[in-house]
Amino acid sequence: MTIHIGAAPDQIAQTVLMPGDPYRAKWAAETFLDNAVLVNEVRGMLGFTGTWRGHRVTIQGSGMGMPSLSIYANELITNYDAQTLIRIGSCGGMQPHVGIRDVIVAMTASTITSPSSGILREMNYAPCADWGLLRAAVAAAEAKGTKTHVGGIYSSDVFYAERPDLDEQMVRHGILAVEMEAAELYTLAARHGRRALAVLTVSDHLQTGEALPAEERERSFGEMVEIALEAAFSEA
Template identity: 30%
Template sequence: MNDFLPITKIPRTGLPQRALVVGDPERASAVAGLLTDSVLIGQNREYRSFTGTWRGVPVVVSSHGVGGPGALCQLGELAEAGVRTFLRFGTAGALRADIADGDLVIAEAAVRDDGVTAQLIHPEYPAVATPEAVLALDRAAAAHQRHAHRGVVWTRAAFSPMVLELPMRDYLAARVIAIEMELSTLLVFAGLRGLVAGGVLVIDGNATVDNDDPTSYDPHRQVVADAVAAGSAVALDALVELT
């Protein structure tokens, strides 16, 4: 057995207890660039992981790619290596007209439409954020004067529909506020392991009308880039507040 875990290629032991997880490896690099003494500790496939310090507290920043199954592989190896507190920092589509591009959404819970957690535990088991994580993110957003909304987000495996119609109308009626692809996997994983977890998402568009042309999606706009840059500090500040 070598000194590195097989999927992420991070060290098997000795990681800081707090991790910020993101989808995009380039976002992991950008967030790691904000840290003091940032070091690349593992890179394989979509997984890129760093350690460093934020406000004097050791942290991990690691990417998991797109979708719940791949994220689950990353989460398991981070926990194996010593992480006990996880925050996801990503992007999402708004499901409410008053939630604008660049706003933050702080997840209180998630709809488990992720394609993987149904294979881990019965569907009645909830995907809920740790209350302390929600409150820490709320305080950090306020301190940075970022417009933030709290509520339930919808995690779904399919990026766009094909033959089956997705139940967008049902979740709009249920007051779900945003949609993304990985958070419920984190919340269920953390719940089953007794870990701390939460998530904050930057809005990169409005998803109230499900578009069957995924090429029309355009997250690469300045308002989104600026919000991701500002949201990185929000997420890191909340992360180091948690124990």
């Protein structure tokens, strides 16, 4: 048990999927895991452990933003020995060829600042995904016929951004989408020698203004969860 996770040491699996929304964690656990058990509800940040095709999996909400994710990822790694952490969540598309419902597998995650900035100081560190997880996720997505993009994303520390000049430069430099957590997850995984990946569903688009209707989100997000699970336990 930690300050933010009430699970006993043996209740957290070594493979953890991390959606931002705790209710998305509940939905994913009930939909994809067998014998899912609630193992954390401290501060309403729900976590569940069950099995997928015989493999133990924990699905733990991380909250919104890098500071919140940093708390949960740190405790999962240092107190529960989590080895593989995969963010599953939504993102906003930034490139014209990226469409609503598409899946993005984040190779890199750029950011202006994160909770790790105080450690890295003047270094412009480049957080990246685990290659084995990324390769397996792409293979899983291709096998499903899911329209998938692989490349760099941007992890913002604000939701209501007011920097059109920055958006313009990100589009110019090929950033596929924006979200709020992956850069810190990748940095923490590198620091502790763990595997990390972000598999994201495009729920809205910053250029076109399109947005995925609420009633369609769960169906669309299902592919993302399946890709993450298959990547986590791939032998590739």
